[in-house]
Amino acid sequence: MKTMDPKKFLENFGRPETLWMYACARCGECVDVCPVFKETDDKYTAPGYKIKKMRALIHKQLMPFGGGADKETVEKVAKGLYECTLCGRCWSVCPYNYDLVDLWEKARESAFDNGLAVDAHLQMIDALKAENNIFKMAHDRRRKWATGLDVPVGEKADVVFFVGCLMSYRGQLKPSAKAMATIMSAAGEKWTLLENEVCCGVPMKFSGGVESMKELIEANVSEIESTGAKKIVFSCPGCYRMFKQEYSKLLGDRVQLVHSTELIDSYLKAGKIKLRKSDQTITYHDPCELSRLTGVIEEPRNVFAKATNSYVELPGNKFNVECCGGGGLYKAADLDRSLAIAQKRIGQAENRGAATLTTACPSCYMTLSQAARQKKSEVKVSDFAEVVAQLLE
Amino acid sequence: MHCHDPECKEACPVNAIKKFEEGPVLIDVNRCIGCKFCVDACPFDVPKFNPATGKVDKCHMCFDRVPNKEPACVQTCPTGALLFGERQTMIQKAMERKAQLNGYIYGDVDNKPLGGTSFIYVLKEKPSVYGLPNVGSTISPATSVLRHSKWLLIPAALGGLMYLASWRQRRIKEKEE
Amino acid sequence: MTEDKEVPTKKYPPEFTITNITKGMVRTSRVDFLFHLLMAILLITGLVIDLLGPWLGGSLLVIRSVAHGYVGVLFIIVFIVYILRIASSKKMKMVLTQTNTVDFAFYIILIVTGVMVAAANAPWIDILPGLAAAISPIGAYTQAIHVSLTYIWVLISLLTPSGLLHGFACTYLIVHFRRNKNKSEKR
Structure with a gap:
């Protein structure tokens, strides 16, 4: 079992991370959009607040006569770090365009090394x-x-x-x-x-x-x-x-x-496969990892343009997608809240009148379908490839 | 007033005020930036800010007339209340006049505000009766704070360096691992 | 639920350039951006006047009256809006640190003393003739407070993770990452 040393927490932060802690604009944009904070209302899940606390911890290490960080704060921060979907919504609004996903991952590394990981x-x-x-x-x-x-x-x-x-x-x-x-x-x-x-x-x-x-x-x-x-x-x-x-x-x-x-x-463009057009109202949930963090945004929409006559967009789509709640192993840390976030997403699909909610991510699929069952929703959650395969000519 | 150690000179951030050996304290109008630091620093309220020009003016002891003529104010004073001359001569005259009046001297003789003002009043009553301030022989703390607070940048820089040092240490440790 | 702000697509991993950061700041809050810009101008011009005065002399008149004076008036307006924005925003109160609050106290004192110094200057003495008269009795220490407090703020703000350290970190990152980016392009 790894032991916790408050002085060593966040020691793996290199030059850019440390500087970014200080450079943070304190604008609070990330607090507003964080899906987890919206759900929990716990300060320690808000990205901006986590950065504030992490900066304080780093500052105590850096300051010549700073003394150590206190154990309680470290534990709270580490808990907050794991209550995060790593969806990068905070990054998408950050005025400094700072790679916050990378920061959370690095901070989790340090939390893990200090034995603060979730069981x-x-x-x-x-x-x-x-x-x-x-x-x-x-x-x-x-x-x-x-x-x-x-x-x-x-x-x-x-x-x-x-x-x-x-x-x-x-x-x-x-x-x-x-x-x-x-x-x-x-x-x-x-x-x-x-x-x-x-x-x-x-x-x-x-x-x-x-x-x-x-x-x-x-x-x-x-x-x-x-x-x-x-x-x-x-x-x-x-x-x-x-x-x-x-x-x-x-x-x-x-x-x-x-x-x-x-x-x-690319298959459809090259004519290697052909699709029947369905009349189902299909909507698509952008997986955060795919749309925001790797930039595959237009391709699934191109496919839907050929696969269905009525395609509707969810609110909070493409680059500004709202997380389904299952990312970043948040489901393992707090299942109920994770599903509560997913239920919100299902509700949005209902509001748009979608019959089928597709997603191109197995993790999103799992979370959303679980939430849909819990909510007893009419919306059918299905995987992207499945929808396409059904329409193959 | 043309003090020996002018407080306005200390307050000026652009060194526009100069004290000359001959006596006058002058404001270089070309250098003045109109910050009015001298206006508030002067205990005698001598430099005056001119909103029209955005700069500060003060008596320059008619330096362009002096070797040949008396300053304009002395020349024009109808009752001869103002006298102008060599320092020792003027002190001598002031002492004589004081003895005549059994009065007081304000300026260069007994109490020397800011090291002497190069401007001597011989008064019948106490100087405070005429509204002349009681000024110490050195500059006031406010002005020295104004003048020397920039040295706080040194501890600030040192503090910054300490950060850099501890950060560097951290970086070295990081590399070793 | 708040309506989505129109956020332009960003590249991942993100690029750090002064243009991107400026765009982001303007998008997030114009008041915030103006506040930072004007504050930087005021701080730099103030330091230049006080530190380089003996060398630059009369050429500082324009800087003092325009870049430190008129910009200062703009800053006061922006600062009031900015403070109201913070006071009305829960999220900003959450992310701002105690040291930032101390910063704001410093700014308020600097603004008050700055107004006291400038009240007798050209446009204001005509527009608000009463102002200069009203605050002149307490004038003896205003410049000393205005100048020395700036240096005290520099010291405190550098030693606690506050405004100035934040500024230095930003500057360093912009310079550093731009250099890095050039390197990776060469590779």
Whole structure:
């Protein structure tokens, strides 16, 4: 068990982070938009307030005769750090354009090193160490979703489909993994699954335990390189962003990283697949990781323009998307509030008169569908690939 | 008034006020920025701010006339109440006149406001009766604060350096790990 | 629920440039931006007058009357609006620190003494003739307070994480990250 030392909290902050603490404009814009703060009304969940407290802690370390930070504040701040969806809504309004998601992740690293991590996160990391997935399910069941489908595995191919833990193990999501496989086969793509796919490591990054992340990264990289792939397809924006941030350092420019929405849009543009137009009212929830943090905004909309006659936008969309509440492992830290945020989102979809609420992220799908059930909502939550696969000609 | 240690000179941020050996305290109009620091610093209320020009004016002891003629005020005074001359001569005259009047002297002789004013009043009553202020021989604390507060930048810079030092230490530690 | 502000799409990871930051500040709050801009002008011109006065001499007249005087009047107006904005905003009260409050107290005293010094100057003596007369009796210490308090503020604000340290951090970051960006472009 790691011990807590208030003097060491936030010691991993380098020059930019430390300076940003002081440079923070204190405008409070982030406080207004934070989905978690709106729900909890607890000061320590407000981004601006966290920065204020973190600055005070850093200042005490920096000041020549400052003394140490007090234990209580550190614990409160760490708790607040984990009560966050890492959706980056705060970043989107920051007048200084400061990369707050990176800051929260760094701060969580420090909290983790000081033994302040949430228990659920620690269990998740134990599961990852044992079975290479976050659910502590047997590793050999990872490809079970593909039963009944003729799926190429571990072959030499140009395109690799990186499924991800949620899609592989969660019953509700297995159809959408299948849908994705169907679409790729329908487009005549020569693709493959990885023989020994393991978790991409993003849960570790979110919880702060980045040390154990390296093994997973190395395992995945060697697997991918053995297939000689030129393109990796992701269904999960979490994995997608993780690859863009961490794996691209190792993979370099040789491998192109695409999300399923981008891939399907390119298929439609090239005429590789064709879609029937449905009359359903479809709306789309931008996953934060995909739209705001990696910039895939127009592609899913291009697809919907061809897939449905009535497409409606949710309020708080595209770059300013409001989080579903399931990001950043917030669900593990506080399930009820996370679902309360998701219910708000479902309510917005209802108000817009949508029959189907699609999303391109398995985590958003899980959270939203759970909230829809809880709310007994008429809105059907479905995955992006699933909707497209149903409309395939 | 043309003090020996003029307080207005200390207050001026642009060094527009000069004290000359011959006596006069002059304001360099080209240098004056009209901040009025001298106006409030002067205990005798001598420099006057002119809103029209945005600058400060004061008596310049008619420095352009003096070697040849008396200052204009002395020349024009109909009753000869003003006298102008060498310092020692003037002090001598003042002492004589004081003895005649059995009065008081304000200025360069007994009490020397700001090291002597180069302007001597011989008075029948106490100076305070005529509204002449009781001024010490050195400049007031307000003006020295005004003049020397900029040295606070040194501790500020030192404090900043201490930050940098402890930050650097932190950075070095970070690199070692 | 508050209506969405129109936020332009930003690149991720974000770029730190003075243009981006200025845009962001203007978008967030114009009053805030003006407050910072005018305060920086006043602080810099004030320091220039007091520190470089002996060398720059009469050329400072324009700086004193325009950049420190008229800008000062604008600043007073903006500052009042700014303070009202803070007082009416829960979120800003939450993120501002105690040291920021101390800063505001300093600004208020500086504004009051500044007005006292400037009351006798050209346009104001005509517009508000009573003002100069009303505050002249307490005039003896005003400049001393106005100048020395600025230096005291510099000292305090640098040693506590307050306004000036915030300003220095911003300046450093803008300069530093722009240099970094050039490096990455070369690579």
